Amino acid sequence: MATALYSTHCRSLATSSSSSSLQPSPLSSNLAYLQRLTFSQRFLPSKVSLKSQPQTYQIPVLTQQQEGTVAAAVTPVENGTSHKQLKPDLLSVKSPEESRAEDGFEKDENESSVSITVVGASGDLAKKKIFPALFALYYEDCLPKHFTIYGYARSKMTDAELRNMVSKTLTCRIDKRENCNEKMDQFLKRCFYHSGQYDSQENFAALDKKLKEHEGGRTSNRLFYLSIPPNIFIDAVKCASLSASSGNGWTRVIVEKPFGRDSDSSAALTRSLKQYLTEDQIFRIDHYLGKELVENLSVLRFSNLIFEPLWSRQYIRNVQLIFSEDFGTEGRGGYFDHYGIIRDIMQNHLLQILALFAMETPVSLDAEDIRNEKVKVLRSMRPLRLDDMVIGQYKSHTRGGVTYPAYVDDKTVPSGSLTPTFAAAALFIDNARWDGVPFLMKAGKALHNKRAEIRVQFRHVPGNLYNRNFGTDLDRATNELVIRVQPDEAIYLKINNKVPGLGMKLDRSNLNLHYAARYFPFTLN
Numbered sequence: 001m002a003t004a005l006y007s008t009h010c011r012s013l014a015t016s017s018s019s020s021s022l023q024p025s026p027l028s029s030n031l032a033y034l035q036r037l038t039f040s041q042r043f044l045p046s047k048v049s050l051k052s053q054p055q056t057y058q059i060p061v062l063t064q065q066q067e068g069t070v071a072a073a074v075t076p077v078e079n080g081t082s083h084k085q086l087k088p089d090l091l092s093v094k095s096p097e098e099s100r101a102e103d104g105f106e107k108d109e110n111e112s113s114v115s116i117t118v119v120g121a122s123g124d125l126a127k128k129k130i131f132p133a134l135f136a137l138y139y140e141d142c143l144p145k146h147f148t149i150y151g152y153a154r155s156k157m158t159d160a161e162l163r164n165m166v167s168k169t170l171t172c173r174i175d176k177r178e179n180c181n182e183k184m185d186q187f188l189k190r191c192f193y194h195s196g197q198y199d200s201q202e203n204f205a206a207l208d209k210k211l212k213e214h215e216g217g218r219t220s221n222r223l224f225y226l227s228i229p230p231n232i233f234i235d236a237v238k239c240a241s242l243s244a245s246s247g248n249g250w251t252r253v254i255v256e257k258p259f260g261r262d263s264d265s266s267a268a269l270t271r272s273l274k275q276y277l278t279e280d281q282i283f284r285i286d287h288y289l290g291k292e293l294v295e296n297l298s299v300l301r302f303s304n305l306i307f308e309p310l311w312s313r314q315y316i317r318n319v320q321l322i323f324s325e326d327f328g329t330e331g332r333g334g335y336f337d338h339y340g341i342i343r344d345i346m347q348n349h350l351l352q353i354l355a356l357f358a359m360e361t362p363v364s365l366d367a368e369d370i371r372n373e374k375v376k377v378l379r380s381m382r383p384l385r386l387d388d389m390v391i392g393q394y395k396s397h398t399r400g401g402v403t404y405p406a407y408v409d410d411k412t413v414p415s416g417s418l419t420p421t422f423a424a425a426a427l428f429i430d431n432a433r434w435d436g437v438p439f440l441m442k443a444g445k446a447l448h449n450k451r452a453e454i455r456v457q458f459r460h461v462p463g464n465l466y467n468r469n470f471g472t473d474l475d476r477a478t479n480e481l482v483i484r485v486q487p488d489e490a491i492y493l494k495i496n497n498k499v500p501g502l503g504m505k506l507d508r509s510n511l512n513l514h515y516a517a518r519y520f521p522f523t524l525n
Ligand SMILES: NC(=O)C1=CN([C@@H]2O[C@H](COP(=O)(O)OP(=O)(O)OC[C@H]3O[C@@H](n4cnc5c(N)ncnc54)[C@H](OP(=O)(O)O)[C@@H]3O)[C@@H](O)[C@H]2O)C=CC1
Pocket: 120, 121, 122, 123, 124, 125, 126, 128, 153, 154, 155, 156, 198, 226, 227, 228, 229, 230, 232, 256, 257, 258, 287, 332, 334, 335
């Protein structure tokens, strides 16, 4: 029955796996980002959610990492594809009844609806990632027929203003541009805004009323995406749960990282969330797991015979996990300064990649099985020593005639802050496979470029016949596998080869899987 709600396309992209494996849990960190969110029946939770009646239609929230789910990756940029000029009918707001009639929403109480509330809709993440990802899902026909999106935040905004804001960051995936503007218009018509405080049950009750009008008496499934600073998660969850839970369908909450500052505060956060939600209503998200090349990591390892035998201390000298951004906090200091680069990037995004990289072959691709292997890696890790760590903070600098502010120049950063914006660490996994191999993590903001990469440096060739061709620079003679997560996604292997012609001159070349060339016109960003 539920399948009728979803397109074949989305189902075919969502490879099957047992629903039991998809239960969220405190450690179910191998959930992909909303960008990979697909609404298909395989996400049936086993328990009925808070205040829920029997679930006629179960609509998933997040896919598990490493499944061939909908490829809807978008990093919106305000380019030619964005929808800059809003049509007049998007600026005038229709009543829910009118909207339902226009969108072909006949009132049929046997069908369910999904209401997605982006809490913190005025913020950076909502604009940059969540609305574009929702649009990408809509564009791919992966949202159910009856859906409504509400932005919720304290800022005063009309529906039209929200649509205008959202429209600036929507893009179409490059491989399917047909009807893009038309689709954007249709999508924007399903977006609404409600202004309210995060700790006001009354404000959430007013939202509830509006949601009900849109749901039109159908079974209502509700998803709250917490795109807000962590210190207000609990207030928002409490109010959403007590005043805006679904009365007859499921209610779920997506929680953004960071989940606390340390183990104790993470556990405390979970305890607080559980005052209002059951575990299967909570979906924790790490959006790096939704990145195409991170998803590809296991494919590369486990479906290519040539790599797996090399994947150990025997052949690998070190593994580098690199994240850099060429911009600073830019107004996000209020959040960032409490966490710093280690908690913002290393502890979650890079550690997830490390665990996926280093884990043993899981029993299956089910979330639970992958999680179990990742946990084993984490448990084998040696506690980090201060000697194996470097931290820093960006200062003001001038490049190309432009002067960029220092971290502490950001008005949202407390003066004199010592919060690190750069960190590098050597981590070790003390197990049979990785004993002695440094996993070098580097992460920083306001550096010279924006990139995320995994670099695997292999050992030197023992007794290399061609040593004299390389002189003293043995590193030049060693192989390196680079997985460039972003930008300009690629997987390339540096090899040595002979330069054609007389003599024996060696060269370094790349065997390069360059995504833009291989999958043109599909682009990931
Ligand atoms: N930005 C990013 O790229 C990423 C962010 N995240 C996580 O997503 C969440 C949201 O991030 P982001 O969008 O950058 O955050 P923002 O700082 O942009 O905050 C989002 C919204 O929350 C409200 N808000 C901000 N500060 C406060 C406050 N002190 N008290 C009450 N409300 C506040 C504001 O809305 P209003 O004033 O209108 O109520 C703001 O628009 C965070 O948990 C972050 O860690 C995760 C991955 C990436």
